[in-house]
Each structure stands twice: as C-alpha cells, then as structure tokens.
Amino acid sequence: MAPRHIFAHAAVVLASLLLSACATRPVNPPITAVPDDKPYNFERTGKTERQKKNLVVLSFSGGGTRAAAFSYGVLEALKRTEIINTAGEKFRLLDEVDAITGVSGGSFTALSYRLYGDKLFDEYESRFLKRDVQGGLIWRGLNPFNWPALASTGWGRSEMAADYYDEILFNGVTFNDLDRKDGPFVAVSATDITSGSRVLFTPTNFDIICSELGSFRVARAAAASSAVPVVLSPLTINNYGGTCTHNLPTWTQPFLSDDNPPRPAARALERIRELRELQSGQEPYLHLVDGAVSDNLGLRGVLDIVNMLEALKEAGYKTSLDQIERMVVIVVNATSTPKTDWAHKEDAPSTLSIMVKASGVPIDRYSMEQIDLLRDTESRWRMMRILKDNPTIKGVPRNSKNPAIQYVRNSPDVKLYTINVSFAGIPDAQERAYLNQLPTTFVLEDEAVDRLRTGAQAALWNSPDFQMLIKDTGARMIELPTQDKTGASN
Numbered sequence: 001m002a003p004r005h006i007f008a009h010a011a012v013v014l015a016s017l018l019l020s021a022c023a024t025r026p027v028n029p030p031i032t033a034v035p036d037d038k039p040y041n042f043e044r045t046g047k048t049e050r051q052k053k054n055l056v057v058l059s060f061s062g063g064g065t066r067a068a069a070f071s072y073g074v075l076e077a078l079k080r081t082e083i084i085n086t087a088g089e090k091f092r093l094l095d096e097v098d099a100i101t102g103v104s105g106g107s108f109t110a111l112s113y114r115l116y117g118d119k120l121f122d123e124y125e126s127r128f129l130k131r132d133v134q135g136g137l138i139w140r141g142l143n144p145f146n147w148p149a150l151a152s153t154g155w156g157r158s159e160m161a162a163d164y165y166d167e168i169l170f171n172g173v174t175f176n177d178l179d180r181k182d183g184p185f186v187a188v189s190a191t192d193i194t195s196g197s198r199v200l201f202t203p204t205n206f207d208i209i210c211s212e213l214g215s216f217r218v219a220r221a222a223a224a225s226s227a228v229p230v231v232l233s234p235l236t237i238n239n240y241g242g243t244c245t246h247n248l249p250t251w252t253q254p255f256l257s258d259d260n261p262p263r264p265a266a267r268a269l270e271r272i273r274e275l276r277e278l279q280s281g282q283e284p285y286l287h288l289v290d291g292a293v294s295d296n297l298g299l300r301g302v303l304d305i306v307n308m309l310e311a312l313k314e315a316g317y318k319t320s321l322d323q324i325e326r327m328v329v330i331v332v333n334a335t336s337t338p339k340t341d342w343a344h345k346e347d348a349p350s351t352l353s354i355m356v357k358a359s360g361v362p363i364d365r366y367s368m369e370q371i372d373l374l375r376d377t378e379s380r381w382r383m384m385r386i387l388k389d390n391p392t393i394k395g396v397p398r399n400s401k402n403p404a405i406q407y408v409r410n411s412p413d414v415k416l417y418t419i420n421v422s423f424a425g426i427p428d429a430q431e432r433a434y435l436n437q438l439p440t441t442f443v444l445e446d447e448a449v450d451r452l453r454t455g456a457q458a459a460l461w462n463s464p465d466f467q468m469l470i471k472d473t474g475a476r477m478i479e480l481p482t483q484d485k486t487g488a489s490n
Helices: 002-020 066-082 105-129 133-142 144-150 157-170 175-179 203-208 218-225 248-258 263-279 302-316 353-388 389-396 401-407 429-436 446-460 464-473
Strands: 054-061 081-082 090-092 097-103 185-193 198-200 235-238 285-289 328-332 417-424 476-477
Touching: 002 066, 054 066, 066 081, 066 090, 066 105, 066 328, 081 464, 097 263, 105 175, 105 185, 105 218, 133 144, 133 157, 157 218, 157 263, 175 218, 185 218, 198 203, 203 263, 218 302, 248 417, 263 417, 285 446, 302 328, 302 353, 302 401, 328 353, 328 464, 353 389, 353 401, 389 401, 417 446, 417 464, 429 446, 446 464, 464 476
Parallel strands: 054 097, 054 328, 097 185, 328 417
Antiparallel strands: 081 090, 081 476, 185 198, 185 285, 235 285
C-alpha cells in the first residue's frame, strides 16, 4: 500500500475513533406534572365482552436464550389452544392474554410479542433465538472502534448491547410505538443495583421518577432487564423524582391511611414503599442491572396487583375483580438446576463456582416462595367462596358490622388458576435432564432451542392446573407437536 494511502486509511480510523469517543448515553427526558386522574391500564386494550370475563397473565422468567425459547414455546402452545364458548364462538387462548411480565431473557419474548404480534412466529427464531447473540456482543466489545465509546462516562457495555438488539430485533422502536399496537400490556423490569428496588418500564414507574417513558427505546429496556452484573455494565437512567407535580396513584391511599392493614394490603405496602423511595429523588441516577436479581420469575409485579386488588375489594372498593370470573396466571419458569459432582469429591469446588452457585440458590428459592404465595391466595379465595354459601353466613343481616362476616362477603368471587410451567413438568426424564443442563447464555444450538420450545408446550399441556382450566373452559389443543429422537419439532 502506498504511503499516501496508508496515511489516508489511518486518518479515517483516527476520525472514526474520535467520533466514537463522543458517545454519550441517551438521557430519559423529565416531565413537569402528572395529572391526578391519569388512567393506568394493566390489561389488553379494547377487550370484548367475552374477554372481560377473564384476566390472563403470563410471567416470563430470566435465563438467557433458554428462558427466551421456553417462553416462546408457551406462546406457541397458547396459539394452538382453542376455546369454544357456550355461544359457539371459537377463539385462541393466546388472544385472551391481558398482560405479560418479563425479566432478563424472558423480557425479549415479552417485548417482541407486543411488537410483532403473530408475526413473531415467523421471525423470532431467525432474528433472535437461533442467532449467536452472545458472539455478536463479544465481537462488538473486542472491536477497537468501540473502545473509546465504551470508555465514555455512562455509555457502557449495556448501551452497546441495546444498539445491537435494535439492529437484530427491535428496529429502534420506542414505547410510544408499542402503545400504537394492539396486544397485551407488557411490563419488563430491571433492578436498581443501589437500592435493590425493581424498576418497571411502565408509565406508572416512570411517572414516579418524573420521566417520560414514550420516547424510551424498547431495546434499552431489554438491555437493562438482561444486564447480568459484571458481564454487562449497568444501564443508567435519570431519576427526577420529586421535581414534578405528582401524587401516588389513588389506589395506594387506602393502604397508606390504615395503621393496621389486612394481610394482602400489608404485602402491597412493600411495593408502595419502594415507589415512595424512588419518588423522593434522593437517588438522581438509577443504575439498572438484570431484573432477575430482584425478581427471577417476573412474578412480583403480578403478586403486587393481586394483593392490591384483593385488599381493595375486602375494604369494600370496586375493582376489576367484580367483573371477571377467572384469573389465570401462567408462570413460565426456565430456571435450571444443573447437577454437579461436588458431593463425590474430597476437594472443595473453586471460588468462582461457589460464587455462581451462592448467587443463584437464594434467587431460585425465593422464586418458589412467590409461586407458593400465589397458590396461598388461590386457596384462600376458594375457601371464601365456600364460606359465602354457608347458611350461617347467609343468615347474617347485610348491614352486620362483624369484621369476619364482612371479610368473607367482600372476598373475590373469582377462580384463580396458578399454572407453573417448568422443566419439572416435562414427562420425559431424559428430556428434563437435557434441558436442566443448558447454560444461561445468549447462544444455544438450534436443536436446544427446538427442544426448549417443545418442552415448554409439553410442560404446559401436562400441568394439572392447565388441564383444569381446559376442562372448565371447554378448550382443546388444536395441534400438539411431536418430538423426534433429537427433540426437534415435527
């Protein structure tokens, strides 16, 4: 190469490096006021009279591509599940989904379904599930052209990841773009590493921090929700809490004014306190990491809503529980429990292995407690329905001030289904063992992706709680894919 060309090439490289060195993180804009009567919707918009009778929520766990593929398999199964009601109408169970929560790997499936709708089933595999996402991120981190930007204040590896996610999946869309589409309400969350609080990418949460969500890129929300500590840097957003005119949502007032709130309200108060801390503005910056750190199943938000609705109804307020007959919560749990040979060796495991295990075990244990709490609520509502039919309760005058009688009468007349979809629900032992050994990464073999999808469908279909729902609604599976010996879908 001639010296003149060498210098010209060097000049281009230097100019590129200087330009990339100017990278700054996108700053979420502030707002000045939030109307006290601003409506917050947590359900599918434009529900038909038929849909108003059911409240269906999906909760997608973390776990990298393993979680993304497993949750995608559940969506495929719900697409194939057909319900025929008493009026002879046929519709898919997927069309009844009101809300989806997601963390980490599960957030990609949740946000992508909101963005693409049924087109997801044509594009998601090639654009994300069967792509070496992890390799793409590593390549960008090793590319010298990105080094100056990575060294910039506030613009770290998660911002680089967000740009990559836009290239391959989200196309630069913002939450305003999602609002213009039909489909279920979607709430993905991250964890503020300073306080440990959950930060949801929802209008409610962003109003609390006096910031505008609409212009926020969906890819940045996915990047924050999946920012595994150490591996990826925190994604930073501004907290303007306390700088705008804003009161906490009206549904919080009954809880805050009661010195001795009932049990469901007491649990809801924990989340209200988190919101008030964010609203105080004492932390001007929120450094967001993987949502699985504070909520590995994406289920805490669901529990908050259930507790809030139950407590308000027991206090005599009108809620959506007055209108629905069934509430269905499908927890898609891609948590894996890979076996080790530690117990068969005299030498203790390495420090790194211990750190990884120690960080995962408490999260997994807490996740199971969340499912148990939801099942407790399911049992309590069932018992209250039985007590309401008791002749003694029916014989007490309606104006009775007996708190126990009022508690029973104000309890929800809703049948709650808690459906836990996990590897444990897969009938084939060899398939369970195979899936349990899959790592938490953003790259898996195509075969692994296919077996996760079909495994999720089998786990859902074999769930006793799902079978009860099928029986109660008269639903049927239109098509249940088979597996060949490799586990691939046929």
